[in-house]
Amino acid sequence: MMKFIDLDNRWEQLVLALVVLVFAFIVSLIIKFSINRFVRIASSKLRVDPTKYKFLKNAVDFLVYLIATIIIFKSIPELDAFGNGLLASAGIIAAIVGFASQSAFSNIVSGIFLVIFRPFSVGDRIKVGQLYTGDVEDITLRHTVIRDFENKRIIFPNTVISSEVIINSTTSDEKVCMFVEVGISYSSPIDKAMEIMRSEGENHPYFIDNRSEDDIAANVPSVTVRVIQLADSSVQLRASVWAKDPSTGFAMKCDLLKSIKERFESEGIEIPFPHRVVIMKNQE
Template identity: 45%
Template sequence: MNEFLSAHIGTVGAFVGILLGTSIVAYIMDGVSKRFIEKATKLIKGDPIHYHFLRHFLSGVIYVIGISWAISAVPSLKAIATSLLGAAGILAIAIGLASQNALSNIVSGIFIVIFKPFSINDRLRIRDNTLSGVVEDITLRHTVIRDFENRRIIIPNSVINQEIIINADFGDDKICTWFEIAVDTNTNIDLAKDILCEEALKHPLRVDNRKHEEIVNGKSEITVKVLRVNEYGIRLRAWIWAKDSADAFNISCDMYESVKKRFDEVGISIPQVPKLKVPGTEEL
């Protein structure tokens, strides 16, 4: 046994050393590329999607080269590998069929990087709006989305590439948020509309989306209309533009609070939702 180890210690050492060196090089490369991506994104304010995908791709290439080199360094493993490759036609077909899913994810990831239906930090809604969050990473196999509860949604690239996606940051980031509220039927409509318009104009996150011609012609920055009038009250809607969906959400939240306070000051009431009557309980 000692004679065998003495005779092959150099080969075993080379094999282990190459694998260890491969892991170290991949780790260092991953850390360096990660820091480069952060600096490059801040400096040029560009899209980091290409860098993230390239980072994972380079790590994969390093491991493939390292493992192949380690096998070639051991003559016995090299001979076994050569014979297995020559006699494993059926196994190769089985592995090829089994790897179709992995290959599909890699190809889909490449398509995502090239055609960019979404990018890193984009806000997405998918699966009939049941899943939503911010794109955190795009690997060779998965797209990682961080939802608004700080949980990670891991979706295979081949799956998300076939989904219908609502991308709040695709193209123009500006978004028009609808602020709706109902008032009692005896409310002065003009007063209620004026309050909605005034509160919207006071919000610091609003964006004036009017064209120059519209400003010259005196078009109002905030549009407020009556959607419907029925036994449940008068429903009003204000159209308010924001820089992105995050600002639009904050505007809506602040508007509900400020408008309710203004309504309380002038005596405008919000209609109560009628309670449903359960049959057989009329006398209760």
């Protein structure tokens, strides 16, 4: 008879644990739904930064399931005794957990600092270090997700991205100045080559005129072309062309490199390539 009572108790405890987990799942869904609804309503009236809300949803999940776990431990005597035993040996466990979770805790703290100081937000286009460029897709308790131009997800631990140099292209002004550099031979006419580069830049559909009223009054060209270097085998020219954002700027630069080369070929302007002179000594 005692065995049946124990079996019934175990089933009750299992059902209780399942009910608590299901309830936690439903509460988490309701809270996340409420946050999403608030963001949608507010974004139609205000310029709402979604970064803090995505981070808040991840934090809510963690807290809800943590509370559910504590309730389950306290409701089941065996688990409660096990938990008390763990607390009794808290010194050793704290040392082990502290050592094991040092990196995770650092990532959480770094994630909180990212949300508070906001060097970037969800949706911004950033460059991390010298290698990775993409759009910020999510900021979680542990890591930041960036979607690059190949639609791949690059996942950075928050401690790593906090210590890197970050170039944010969309913090306040998305306009970007693209440098289009081409080398011409020393025998080619510089003024003609500069005029071709200026004309191609101004005629591109993605080009925008970023001059101020004073620049326009002073007749400053909308596309500036300058000689930036007298290299070993070429004269380096640079055209500064403005676009509305980094994506269109990159496409514009690729188009201009092609169209400028074609115009140079039709106008007889040479784009040189390095030459080497090899001297062979006579061998007996």
